[in-house]
Amino acid sequence: MQELCGNDWQPVTPSYQTGAEFIPIPACTLVGATRLLPSQWFEPGSGRIHTCQLLPDVPTQRPDDELLDELAVRLKTGFQNVPHTDEPFWFGLSAGGDSRLLLAAAAASGREISTFTWLASRTKLCDRVLPPKLAECVGMSHTYVRAGPIDRSRERLAESHAGKCLSRGNIVPLLRGARLGLTGLCTGGQCFDACKSTKFGNFPEDISDSIRAGNLIAKFYLERPGSFYAKQYALWLDHVKTTDQEGLDYRNRWPIEQSAAAWQAGKEQLYDMQRLERFSIANCGAIQALSLGISFERARSRQYELDLIDRLAPNLASFPRNPADADLIGPVRAFARRFTTPTENLRSIRIRVIRRYRSLLAGFGQHQ
Numbered sequence: 001m002q003e004l005c006g007n008d009w010q011p012v013t014p015s016y017q018t019g020a021e022f023i024p025i026p027a028c029t030l031v032g033a034t035r036l037l038p039s040q041w042f043e044p045g046s047g048r049i050h051t052c053q054l055l056p057d058v059p060t061q062r063p064d065d066e067l068l069d070e071l072a073v074r075l076k077t078g079f080q081n082v083p084h085t086d087e088p089f090w091f092g093l094s095a096g097g098d099s100r101l102l103l104a105a106a107a108a109s110g111r112e113i114s115t116f117t118w119l120a121s122r123t124k125l126c127d128r129v130l131p132p133k134l135a136e137c138v139g140m141s142h143t144y145v146r147a148g149p150i151d152r153s154r155e156r157l158a159e160s161h162a163g164k165c166l167s168r169g170n171i172v173p174l175l176r177g178a179r180l181g182l183t184g185l186c187t188g189g190q191c192f193d194a195c196k197s198t199k200f201g202n203f204p205e206d207i208s209d210s211i212r213a214g215n216l217i218a219k220f221y222l223e224r225p226g227s228f229y230a231k232q233y234a235l236w237l238d239h240v241k242t243t244d245q246e247g248l249d250y251r252n253r254w255p256i257e258q259s260a261a262a263w264q265a266g267k268e269q270l271y272d273m274q275r276l277e278r279f280s281i282a283n284c285g286a287i288q289a290l291s292l293g294i295s296f297e298r299a300r301s302r303q304y305e306l307d308l309i310d311r312l313a314p315n316l317a318s319f320p321r322n323p324a325d326a327d328l329i330g331p332v333r334a335f336a337r338r339f340t341t342p343t344e345n346l347r348s349i350r351i352r353v354i355r356r357y358r359s360l361l362a363g364f365g366q367h368q
Contacts, residue, residue: 001030001033002030002163005030005032005033007030007031007032007033008030008031009029009030009031009163009164010023010027010028010029010030010031010164010228011031011228012227012228012229013164013167014164014165014166014167014170015167015222016167016168016169016170017169017351017355018222018351018354018355018358019221019222019223019358020218020221020222020223020229021166021167021169021170021263022165022166022167022170022262022263022266023163023164023165023166023232023262023266024229024232024233024236024258024262025037025232025236025257025258025261025262026232026235026236026239027228027232027235028163029162029163029164029165030163035262036049037236037239037257037261038054038256038257038260038261039051039052039053039054039239039243039257040052040239051239051242051243053243053245054243054245054248054253054256054257054285055245055248055256055285055288055289055292056285056286056289057246057247057289058245058246058247058248058289058292058293059247059289059290059293060246060247060293062293064294064295064298064304064307067290067291067293067294068294068304068307068308068311069311070290071287071290071291071308072105072108072308072311072312074284074286074287074290075101075102075105075281075282075287075308075312076105076108076109076312077109078105078109078281078284078287079105079106079108079109079111079113079281080109080110080111082111082185082187085184085185087183087184087185088114088182088183088184088185089111089112089113089114089184089185089186090113090114090115090116090182090184090185090186090187090276091103091106091113091114091115091116091140091186091187091188092115092116092117092118092186092187092188092189093115093116093117093131093134093135093142093188094117094127094131094189095124095126095127095129095130095131095134095320095321095322095323096189096321096322097189097302097305097321097322098188098189098190098192098193098282098305099188099189100134100189100305100309100316100319100321101189101192101305101308101309101312102187102188102189102192102281102282103115103134103135103138103140103189103313103316104138104308104309104312104313104316105281105308105312106138106140106187107138107139107140107312107313107316108312108313113140114140114141114142114143115131115134115135115140115141115142115143116142116143116144116145116179116182117131117132117142117143117144117145118144118145118147118173118178118179119144119145119146119147120147120172120173120176120178121341121343121344121347122344122347124322125325125328125329125334125337126320126322126323126324126325126328129328130319130320130323133319134316134319137313137315137316137319138313138315138316145178145179145181145182147173147176147177147178147180148176148177149176150172150175150176151175151176151177152175154174154175154177155171155175157273158171158174158175158270158273161269161270161272161273162266162269162270165262165266165269166263166266166267166270170263170266170267171267171270174270174271174273174274179271179274179276180274182274182275182276183275183276184276184277185276185277185279186276186277186278186279187278187279187280187281188280189282190260190264190280190282190283191255191260191264191280191282191283191288192282192291193255193259193260194252194253194255194256194288194291194292195252195288195291195292195294195299195304196255196299196300196302197249197251197252197296197299197300199251199252199254199255200249200251200300202220203216203217203220203250203251203254204216204217207237207240207241207250210234210235210237210238210241211230211234213233213234213237214230214231214232214233214234214235214236214237215230215234217230217233218230218233218362219362219363222355222358222359222362223358223362224361224362225362236257236258237250240253247292247293248292252292256288260283264280291304302321305321325337
């Protein structure tokens with residue numbers, strides 16, 4: 001598209017862990033182009049863009065237990081209905097709650113699935129230790145995928161194929177050839193963020209003034225008010241206000257229309273260059289709507305994850321989710337471990353310093 005149209009790249013670079021990590025929708029990586037939102041559709045004959053309801057109706061009046069029962073069935077059925085092929089069926093597994101929940105659904109489905117975990121210097125200890133134990137608990141095999149050094153020739157391919165829509169840290173797995181030896185189907189815990197309500201308390205409640213609200217969201221992501229990102233957030237908020245849906249707060253809508261459709265979709269576009277066929281079981285309107293019907297308290301506390309795991313694979317509920325190093329190996333060994341990963345420690349310090357600096361800049365801009 002860039003070669004055909006001659007458009008320049010956007011004059012911004014997403015920042016890994018130190019700012020906005022992706023180009024937000026409706027912006028495109030090319031200046032002068034825009035992307036459709038999941039709540040829009042394009043009519044080729046006329047060139048018009050129409051709006052549509054983002055999700056099925058959110059069941060705000062149904063009891064939690066009833067919603068959880070149906071969610072458990074739908075998640076399990078999603079795995080059962082994945083086409084059977086001669087290729088392997090892979091599941092990316094971490095120590096977090098999302099992949100644990102989807103692993104429980106995979107186990108309940110009875111499908112033959114193999115789990116794997118990508119190892120890199122930034123991989124947390126819990127993601128190194130727990131996945132094989134979780135897989136063994138449900139009778140699945142587990143493999144560690146170790147990537148090689150960065151192949152800089154792949155950077156040009158990544159830019160040509162997906163543009164500069166992601167931070168460099170988000171494309172490192174591709175540059176290192178992670179999953180390159182895997183073939184077949186692959187899924188994991190992606191796209192199950194909408195019901196967590198993590199943006200409550202971080203994003204402004206009042207969005208009547210889109211520009212002000214966009215600036216506050218930009219500040220949360222360590223970007224300055226009035227910046228490219230702040231303007232794109234304001235444009236998205238304008239769209240949200242014209243396509244309001246009962247039972248769907250804009251802060252729950254963010255994971256669907258930004259985290260999934262901009263950030264995760266950008267990564268999937270990159271991974272399309274590999275032979276592995278990736279998809280998300282949770283990227284389903286009915287599943288998203290049901291999860292948003294769960295009571296706010298249950299969603300914020302992440303209790304719904306344990307409730308669903310109890311319905312699907314109860315043995316998995318006893319394992320901790322993302323435990324700290326000290327909880328896994330004790331405080332003394334956890335302290336000593338810091339000295340065995342000096343490069344990673346320096347990277348963490350650098351990130352903290354940059355985040356602090358950018359936070360001060362964003363706060364100053366807001367004051368001005």
